[in-house]
Amino acid sequence: MKSDATKPRLANTLVVRLLATLLLVIISAQFLTALIWYRQGAAKENEGLISTVNSLALSAASTVAFFSSLPLEYRHLTLNQLRKMGGSRFFVSLNNHEIAIQALPDSQRKKMVLSEVRKVLNQELSTDQAITLEFTDRENLRVFNTEVRLDEVPQIWANYSLSLGELNPPILVMQIEISPTEWLYLAAILPAPFVLLDTPFMDTKQWFFMGLSSLLLVFFTWLVVRREIRPIAKLANAASAMTEQLDTPQLAEQGSEELITATRAFNKMSLRIKNYLRDRDMLFSAISHDLKTPIACLRLRTEMLPDEATRKKFENALNELDFMVKGALQCIRDTDLHEDIEPVDINHILQQSAELYGRYDKQVTIHGQVQQQYLGKPLALKRLLNNLVENGIKYGKRVEINITELQQQLHIDFRDYGDGIPVPQQQQVFEPYFRLSKQKQEGTGLGLTIARSIARSHGGDISLRNHHQQGLIVSLTLPEH
Structure with a gap:
């Protein structure tokens, strides 16, 4: 009786199981490699970032010292000259109060950068100067006493220091109190290649490469495994067919060395079984033929016995012998139906x-x-x-x-x-x-x-x-x- 439940499920076939295992190994290896690469790359990148941030903080401290040394009436004049010249690595302004900054979410790299900048500024500047440090994005950056958006001021003032092509990097804002009524406002972006505060574990290109390499490897493995498993399927079908009909053809010996050995052993077993059954059929046919004659002779001799009681005993014994022989042959015929x-x-x-x-x-x-x-x-x-x-x-x-x-x-x-x-x-x-x-x-x-x-x-x-x-x-x- 055919039933869908007894058909081999695709998910349970050897090909699918091998491919699933292989795919799992590939993905695990890719992730492990990516993790090792990420950690090593992140460690080297952090070393470079610390060096870069240290240089940036020293430049900021020099700028603070420079403006602090200028007379009050020359500070704004110097700022105007900087803006006309295209600015410096910082967007600089003098404000009469501290501007509230909409901070970016905290991250490990953000905390590391802010800590390094604060350490350098504290070392280079006076300890009684108030310092505020924070990261924000371009859209939420406020400048000048009026706290206008950066995009509302002339582009020449900020493009040189706060622009990096199509990228929108986070902006580091440093506010240092240089006098009771003046705050020096410095805004800058981290230099390349450290423009982002978060380094992704794997970028889009790496994901694409991993997926493509995995698919190609699985595809070609599927072709090889399918080719190698075909002889196994033929062997299984031949074994199933052998239970239904003994006259099955010999299998071609192909595939790997192990499959060839198994196929050769199966062919030998099949041939031995055929020979055994043929010999057994011949044996029982001979027994059936050869026993009829002596039993018939014994019946004739029994009829010639003069003693009735003895003759009756011999007849019963012969009947039982004939009955057992016929039963044994009938059992063979009934259980060995081709x-x-x-x-x-x-x-x-x-x-x-x-x-x-x-x-x-x-x-x-x-x-x-x-x-x-x-x-x-x-x-x-x-x-x-x-x-x-x-x-x-x-x-x-x-x-x-x-x-x-x-x-x-x-x-x-x-x-x-x-x-x-x-x-x-x-x-x-x-x-x-x-x-x-x-x-x-x-x-x-x-x-x-x-x-x-x-x-x-x-x-x-x-x-x-x-x-x-x-x-x-x-x-x-x-x-x-």
Whole structure:
């Protein structure tokens, strides 16, 4: 019976699992490499940043010292000259109060820069001067006593010191009190390549390169793995086909050395099994033919015995011998059916069995049905089901058949209303010629032996248990294909 649940899931195939593992290893290696690179690069970058910030702070201290040394009336004149000349590395203004700055979010690099600048300024300037340091962005930068936006002042005043092409770097604002009524306002950007306060772990180009390299590696690995796994799939299909039909062709030995070795071993095993089964068939055919003649001769000699009692004993012994030989050969024929796997209608077989063995007083009742046709050997399954129904009628008078389909298994329970079987003997009844009663009974004593052999050849099994009220339950389990 075909079921979607039994089909191999794509996510559970060897190719997908190998590719997923490989992709995980690639991504982990890329991240580990990026992390090591980031930490080493960040350490070197911080060293360069400290040196650059130190130079910037020294320049700021020199500017503060220069303006502090100028007379009050010359300070604004000097500022105007600086603006007409295009400014300096700082945007400089003199304000009569401290301007509130809208600060950027804190970060490790921001704290490091501000700490270094403050340390240098404290070393170079008078300790009684108030110093305010903060980072802001261009849009929120306020300048002059009127606290106008930077974009509202002439561009020539700020473009030289606070512009860096299309980038919008953070701006460091330093306000130093040089007199009770004057604050020197210095604004500057960090020089390249330290224009940003936060260094991204991986930029867009690195992400793109990592993704592209991972995809290319996974793609070519998929091609190689798919090529190597193809012989494994063929080997698995041949092994499955061998359970259904013995006349399977030899597999081509290809692939890796390990696959070639496995394929060669499988071909040898397949050939040995074919030869064994052919020899066994020939042996039992010979036994069937050769035993008929001596048994017939013994029957003739028995008829010639003068003593009636002795003749009767010999006849019983010969009948039992003939019965056992025929039973053994019948067991071989019933369990060794060379059939192709075909869709089998289990419901139809059970209905036929019910009509054949339970035609009187509805001795066989069926509950439930199989939803789809089952893939198996038609004659073997028919003998299996007929044997179980026949045994239930013979020993239990009446049989109830209950059909249950689980996700990957088909369960059929045959409940009779006989005396049941003692638990210690529930496995012995599957042995050939075993009987619970020592009295002579009809049949060969091979019914359950044949039934279990057929069930196991289909990948299933048969188990027994006594019903808690009365009778025996024979449970047949078959896997869905």
